[in-house]
Amino acid sequence: MSEDFQILGSSSGGNCAFLQTGHTKVLVDVGFSAKRIGCLLKSIGQSLDMIDAVFLTHEHSDHAQGIRGLAKRLDLPVFANRDTADAIQAKLTKPVNWKLFQTGTEFSFRDLNVRSYALPHDAYDPVGFTFTWGEDGDLFYPPRSLAWITDLGYVPAHVKEHMRNVQTLVIEANYDEELLERDERRPWATKQRIRGRHGHLSNGTAFETIKELSHDSCLKRVFLSHLSKDCNNVQLVREKFASLGLDLRIDVIDPEFGIPFAEERTTVAL
Numbered sequence: 001m002s003e004d005f006q007i008l009g010s011s012s013g014g015n016c017a018f019l020q021t022g023h024t025k026v027l028v029d030v031g032f033s034a035k036r037i038g039c040l041l042k043s044i045g046q047s048l049d050m051i052d053a054v055f056l057t058h059e060h061s062d063h064a065q066g067i068r069g070l071a072k073r074l075d076l077p078v079f080a081n082r083d084t085a086d087a088i089q090a091k092l093t094k095p096v097n098w099k100l101f102q103t104g105t106e107f108s109f110r111d112l113n114v115r116s117y118a119l120p121h122d123a124y125d126p127v128g129f130t131f132t133w134g135e136d137g138d139l140f141y142p143p144r145s146l147a148w149i150t151d152l153g154y155v156p157a158h159v160k161e162h163m164r165n166v167q168t169l170v171i172e173a174n175y176d177e178e179l180l181e182r183d184e185r186r187p188w189a190t191k192q193r194i195r196g197r198h199g200h201l202s203n204g205t206a207f208e209t210i211k212e213l214s215h216d217s218c219l220k221r222v223f224l225s226h227l228s229k230d231c232n233n234v235q236l237v238r239e240k241f242a243s244l245g246l247d248l249r250i251d252v253i254d255p256e257f258g259i260p261f262a263e264e265r266t267t268v269a270l
C-alpha cells in the first residue's frame with residue numbers, strides 16, 4: 001500500500017501538508033491559494049481532484065486561505081471545529097462542506113483515526129491533530145502515527161503526551177530569540193505577542209521539548225516547521241538541533257520554498 005507524507009510549504013507565509021495512507025489522501029491546513037496548492041501537488045505527482053479531505057487547525061490565513069478556492073469542490077469534506085469553521089465561513093460567499101468536530105474528541109475518516117486537542121494560540125479554537133492508521137499484526141499495513149502541532153506559545157502537558165506517542169512529529173521552531181529581538185520590522189507589541197503564551201515556539205523551546213521527548217517516546221522523525229522568514233533561518237536551526245546528537249531524524253523545513261530542492265525534499269515513506 002502506498003503511503004507518503006510531504007510538507008508542501010511551512011512558514012509564517014503559509015502552511016500545508018499532504019498525507020497519503022493506504023486508502024486516503026488528505027491535506028493538513030491549506031495556507032496557500034488553491035491554485036498554488038494545486039501546483040505544489042502536481043510537483044509530487046498528485047492533484048487537488050485526488051484529495052479526499054482537508055483538516056484545518058485554525059482560521060488564520062497562513063493555514064486556511066486556500067479554502068476560498070477549494071470551496072468550488074462541493075464534495076470535498078473540510079474538517080474543523082465550530083469556531084474555526086464559523087470564522088472562515090463568515091469571510092466566504094460560497095458554502096463549504098464542513099465536517100464539524102468538537103475539540104478534544106476522536107473521530108474517523110476512512111482508514112484514518114484522528115484525535116484533536118487544544119493548543120495555546122491567539123485564534124478562536126486552535127487545535128493540533130494526531131493521525132493514526134494501519135493494523136496491528138499486518139506486515140503490509142502496520143500501525144503508523146503522525147502529529148501536526150504548530151502555532152502554540154508553549155507546550156502544555158497534554159500536548160507533550162500526544163507528541164510522545166507518535167512516530168512522526170511536525171512541530172514549529174518559529175523564531176530565534178536574538179533575531180526576533182533585533183528585528184526592526186515588527187513593533188514591540190508584535191514581538192511580545194509572538195513570545196507570549198499564545199504566540200509561537202522559539203528554537204530554544206522546540207529544542208528543549210525534543211530533547212525531553214528523546215528520552216522516553218516513540219519518535220522516529222521530527223519535522224521542524226513554521227520558521228519565520230525574517231526572524232529565523234534554516235542554518236541556525238540545523239546547528240542548534242545537531243548538538244542533540246540523537247539517533248532521530250530531524251528535518252528542517254525551509255521557509256523560502258514550497259517543495260524544497262530534490263536533495264532536501266521533505267518526504268518520508270511512512
